[in-house]
Amino acid sequence: AKSSHWKKLLNSFLIPNLSKRKADIISTVEFNHTGELLATGDKGGRVVIFQREQESKNQVHRRGEYNVYSTFQSHEPEFDYLKSLEIEEKINKIRWLPQQNAAYFLLSTNDKTVKLWKVSERDKRPEGYNLKDEEGRLRDPATITTLRVPVLRPMDLMVEATPRRVFANAHTYHINSISVNSDYETYMSADDLRINLWNFEITNQSFNIVDIKPANMEELTEVITAAEFHPHHCNTFVYSSSKGTIRLCDMRASALCDRHTKFFEEPEDPSNRSFFSEIISSISDVKFSHSGRYIMTRDYLTVKVWDLNMENRPIETYQVHDYLRSKLCSLYENDCIFDKFECVWNGSDSVIMTGSYNNFFRMFDRNTKRDVTLEASRENSKPRAILKPRKVCVGGKRRKDEISVDSLDFSKKILHTAWHPSENIIAVAATNNLYIFQDKVN
């Protein structure tokens, strides 16, 4: 049978990373609003930004590869002296601001501190100073007999990243999400129990808008796992919980949004309940559709699409790797059951994508209801090779190309993926390696 065009993915290129260092493990991937830039954050606190090549008329087949544009150390490890604990420098999330001038701005966060970075280009430098020579050494004023006006001359392009704001000391617990508001003036940061609202200009204050910490910690039953602003309505945001629920809040209703405006929960059949039920229902990611009409949630085994107008159940449920149900015991023992997978929409909200184990990632077409499993691996990474769909065999006879559940490598997990805002270009982070795939050019 003919595969639909979107299934044929041309492997553009792989950003190789031969190091096995833990610090190089990619912890977040994000395209900017035009798709021109792609940012990655890693466990070592570094941010690497890639820029898409301009398409040239000479090389029609090379549809804009991504090259390194800027690298900088965003966060350093810190030590909290009061609590005697280490604050990891790992970048949990990166979010871009929409571009408003020649410079690019992004937010990056670790467990405790959010930073606003400005990335700008410099391609000219002043020459012809009076008091300094070309190397910057001071000249003896007695030797200066004439005055000249310094001029700007072109220089090799230099990309500089500077921290413009540091938003610190606002979170007792670990930050899991940041989200830029559609008003471009504010953003929110969410930790396990609280969500704060910031103004980009003000670093010494933030508003607390959600606080689910109980007066008595013994009564704690759930934590916040992810949060995001609505793409168009600056008063609306959602947050997900470890119990598999989503709350939508309206900031116009009150200053503290502890009472939700909408509550999304799928009823559970009590006879299906097991020890693992709550753990696998914990939502690891929540994303608004570009249209703002739907939200997508990822829990351990499924991806669900919810209509904002219907709270009592999702409108679509997709099985990511249901075969893991018979492996839950060992997945609990090796901690994999707590892995936090992310999920993404394509630009038109027609396809959703999420990662799995064995460097597999899955795509679901919401219209045709077809799905595909692909693999991000070095064997497939020859340029212009077409990705072959993969299949996991659940039991009984294994066909030649299939892989059995017991052979899956659970250390190779794809937690972070990103989809270009308008084109079929995806970025997939497989531990230390970044893969970028493009749609086939006909």
Add this chain to the structure above:
Amino acid sequence: MSQKQEEENPAEETGEEKQDTQEKEGILPERAEEAKLKAKYPSLGQKPGGSDFLMKRLQKGVWGIISYPLSLEPKRVLGMKSVEQKYFDSGDYNMAKAKMKNKQLPSAGPDKNLVTGDHIPTPQDLPQRKSSLVTSKLAG
């Protein structure tokens, strides 16, 4: 026919719970997995989603963690990813950092990192803070 088979094959299984599992196995693989887990860790609490479980999640990496049943490793009770290294205080933290550095540079003398103990430390003896500008391998 299948029912009869179930009755004839209690096999190694004993206990009501196991029989329940056998019946449900065809319907719910989670229950079978749950039984496996409980067989390995009999003192595992009924409800992992309780406040204990979440409390420990919040306190990732904190020294002086709340007491847990002795029969289980902290990881099991925590019900979360492995706990990070706990430190007694900032001195302990710096020692651990220095030790890590020591592993990477085998040429450095071991005595250099033993700041506490016999001699009074001088600024030269203290472990250096790691440099800020480490190039990411992604950048090539």
